[in-house]
Amino acid sequence: MSGPTTADPGERQRPQGDGPARRRGPLGSTRLPRLLRAWRLLGPVRRRRLAVLVAVLVLVLGGFSGWALYGSSWLRVRQVSVTGTQVLKPVQVRAVAAVGLGTPLASVDTDAVAGRLRAALPRIDSVAVVRSWPHEIRLEVTERKPALLIEKGGKFTEVDAKGVRFATVATAPKGVPRLELATRPQGGSATSLRRFGPDRLVREAVRVAQALPPVVAHDVRLVKVRSYDSISVELTRGRVVLWGSGEQGAEKGRTLTALMKAAPHARHFDVTAPSAPAVSGS
Incomplete structure (x- = not known):
């Protein structure tokens, strides 16, 4: 009669939780x-x-770290580099930034440097002042680009895509349309000028220029603003587009593209009401 069997000593089961599995806990445990x-x-x-x-x-x-950052000659400015400039000169940007060579890199106030550059050089749209350890300050500049030009006294004021007038130059940049504001507004034009102000009307003109379809954007010669809702665009070959206000820009652009395809020899296009456009002249 067989009774209960006993396990061989070499085959004893370890108590649950013993052994390597128990020792493999988190580091802190x-x-x-x-x-x-x-x-x-x-x-x-x-x-x-x-x-x-x-x-x-x-x-x-801590004392050694402070000395290394501010007191030693190891981590000091030896070079100020400028990137992204097209019209501005790097030497001009460095002069305005006024980052002294030999200054501890950690003590350079990057926000103050950026503020000086934007205040003194309106052509700068944005600038990043970057510490490049161990010895360099990088000035990464993005310049404004002219979307329209306002001509006055033989000079040209550049206006960017945000409607900001940022520079006056003696020679008009190639390929940039001119902007003409009503200088002697009468009737509705005078009311619009008082209500919106010249800066708002300039922004509205830029808004129209940005909404023009690519098929005509490179042919634009003049954007004329008589009032907020009376903006026209003069193209090459004597063509004129009555645009109205800057509202519904995308819809007006699609309508103008369709009109030009349907009447390629027309000279007058009216998209002030894009749901009821008009075309004339040939």
């Missing part, structure tokens, strides 16, 4: 208790000495 036990075994005198030693080490490392 094994090392931290050991460190705490070791700390307690040191005794109060040794613990105080170790605490003082750690504090001194932290102070030394």
Whole structure:
């Protein structure tokens, strides 16, 4: 009669949780208790000495880091580089930035440098002032680009895509249309000028220029603003587009493209009401 069998000693089952699986816990679950036990075994005198030693080490490392950043010659400005300029000269940008060579790199106020550049050089749309360790300050410039030109007294004021007048030049940049504002407004034009102001009307003209379809954008010679809702565009070959206000720009652009395809020899296009456009002349 067979009774209960006993396991061979070499085949004893380990209690659940014993062995390597138990030792593979998170780092903090094994090392931290050991460190705490070791700390307690040191005794109060040794613990105080170790605490003082750690504090001194932290102070030394902090002092060394501060000296390396501000007092040593290791991390100082040796070069100021400029990228992204097209019209502006790098030497001009560096002069306005006024970052002194030999200045500790960590002490350069990047926000103040960027503010000086934007204030003194309106042609700059944005600028990033970047510390490039160990010895360089980089000025990454993005210049404004003219969308329209306002001619006055033989000179040209450049207006960007946001309607900002940022520079006056003696020679008109090639391929940039002119903007003509009503200089002697009468009736509705005078009312519109008082209500919206010249800056708003300039922005509205830029809005119209930006909405023009690519098929005609390169042929634009003049954007004429008589009032907020009376803007026209003069193209090459004597063609004129009555655009109205800057509203519904995308729809007006599609309508103008369709009109030009249907009547390629027409000279007058009216898209002020894009749902009821008109075309005339040949």
